[in-house]
Amino acid sequence: MEMAELTALLTPEGLRLLDAQAPVESSDDVAHAVTRLRRAGHSPELVSAVVGQARLRSRARLKFGDLADRMLFTRAGLEQSTRLSVAVRHAARFREAGVTTVADLGCGIGGDALGLAGLGLRVDAVDADDVTAAVAAFNLAPFGTDTSVRHARAEDVDLSGVYGVWLDPARRTTGRTETSRTEAHEWSPSLDWSFAVADRLPTGIKLGPGLDRNLLPTTGEAQWVSADGSTIELVQWSRELARPGVRRAALVLRGETAHELSAADDAADEPVRTLGAFVHEPDGAVIRARLIGDVARTLDAGMLDPRIAYLTSDSALTSPFVSTFRVRETLPVDEKRLAAALRARDIGRLEIKKRGVDVDPAALRPRLKLRGSASATLILTRVADTRVAILADRV
Template sequence: MDPAGLTALLAPDGWALLSALPPYDEKLAMVISERLRTEGIDPVLVAAALTQSRLRAKAHAKLGDFADGMLFTQAGLEQATRLEVGAHHARRYRDAGLTHVADLTCGIGADAMAFAGVGLRVTASDVDEMTAAIATVNLRHFPEAVVRHGDGLTLDLAGVDGLYADPARRTSRGARVFDPAAYAPPLDQVLALRSAVPALGLKLGPGIPHTALPDDAQAQWVSVDGDVVEVGLWFGPLAPEGPGRSALLLSGGQAHVVAPGPDGPAQVAVGPVGDYLYEPDGAVIRAGLVGDVAARVEGRLVDATIAYVTSDALHDDPAATAYRVLDTMPFGLKRLRAYLRERGVGRLTIKKRGTAVVPEQLRKQLDLRGDAAATVVLTRVAGHQQILVVEEV
């Protein structure tokens, strides 16, 4: 959205038009656009309103009904923190006894809204003028929050007792940036601020290697309904659990934390496939805590390099999905095809880990026929390619 579009939207007539639009439907967008233009409404306003209507509809997955009163940019929405995750961020600052948080890279203001929502004073900053203007609109209901346009690294930190940053990890063309030195702002420059304000929190992409994490950070990978969305780095009073790695699993309104014991991540043995197979949550895998899940379910690894756990006991554990093992066999296309045809399997779920097999190609090669459904897991067991036939418990 350009400045002219934002100006048009913020005028009383513009905001009224945006509020009056029906729920966004891609099939009707062109029809609505033509009708509004025929009625004499400024084409700049029409384009801006329909763009915001589309982004609001998309934002519901992250921000729920809050999205209906917000403005967005495409890039800002993609990087915005989910509402429930932002709430957990905010509680860290509140529970640490902090009162004034500087959000150095506020984007559209999703995290700043969460901070203000728990009663924290917020100074939010963004280097992009349009984004800062949109954040100002989104924070309009929070008098304890102010937005500044500028480089967050140069923000006046007088009176600030907590810092937060979510560095941009895409180029201007949308390509992902994997080198922390190429983040905007660079990771090392943000980390340097903890010498002035020890209570520093960072949101980063979950794929960052462990070797890039500072030794004094509590690194917590976060998943929402099984989708790994970020890793948070917490320092000083924001990490009462101390340096280390953990996983926060959010699902169905519940929150579960997986963390190693006082002796560090659990080390478990490799053993034969038992009666049950457990697939740890992705955040647990990213945090390197598969062994801790194995210990919780009285299990063992199927292979030293594979994040599948097997056990002879059934446990209801929020950190892993449990499957009953129905059959096992060495990997072979003809063997698997015959097995499935004997059982009339026409619908097959293929899960894989540690194998180069492409599920869609395999499905075509199997030429499935029948009405039954089945699930197979393609993986390595003690170094050998195996097929596990399973059903979710």
């Protein structure tokens, strides 16, 4: 969003139009809304701002629920913002550690600051982008003097009198998704600066989950978080915010339910086993935290291959940290023979999962030309350098 659009929006007329706008969820909705508002005589800048915000609010409900309907967003800010349910968990760490005032450095549209303020903490927030800082100030306005937002660089903030810090360094490279691998030089402020702050003050640093683990400090707690099957972030916690004896953690959120696995270090893997009655796929947060071995031991499972994150067992045990599949049989890997085998089994709806093989499931599915009435899961992977195709059913 440009400052001119935000200025047009932050008027009584603009906010009334936005609050009265029906949900905008498709390209057709955009076209209809633009036509209606332009015919009513509103300026192009205001129409663009209102319709753009209405569409972002519709998308934001996935992260912010009904609260999205009273918030403002930038496209990049919404993409990079923390889900409210996760932000509240972050805030709880600070409150439980006795931290009462938090400097939110790189606050974006204010997602984490909402969680902090909502739990009664004072928040001093900054963002290096002037439009984003203005959007955050609007979103945090209901908390009054308990929050402040200003346009500033994180590195320029005076941290004296601050009890804790939340840092969300910006990705310098555009076009990244939540799960993209991001290198050290692609963060602003730099990781060196961020980790130096964490040495001095209780700090949580939100990072991309694919960050090179060798860049993480040797002290503190690294917590990978997944939500509804997507690994969304890595948080490096320091000082009082890091739990004693915990250096690796995987937090798995499924709707309103949370499960966590933690350890003092990376877990040793279990030995390789031959394919059993079940295949288990560890959650992405468990894989990133390298706690696959701990999960395997709870399932009486072993690795299917030492380099690939699939487990196998003969036990019907399952876990919130894995997706479990009951093995039917192995099928030919050759595409033509595989298609024939699936058609012979009346498979028409096929979930395709893969690890360790160069296959694009979206491209493979139409080539299989399936038209049956049954459903199944196809797991494509490698075992001892041999490609295998496992037909299975989700448990």
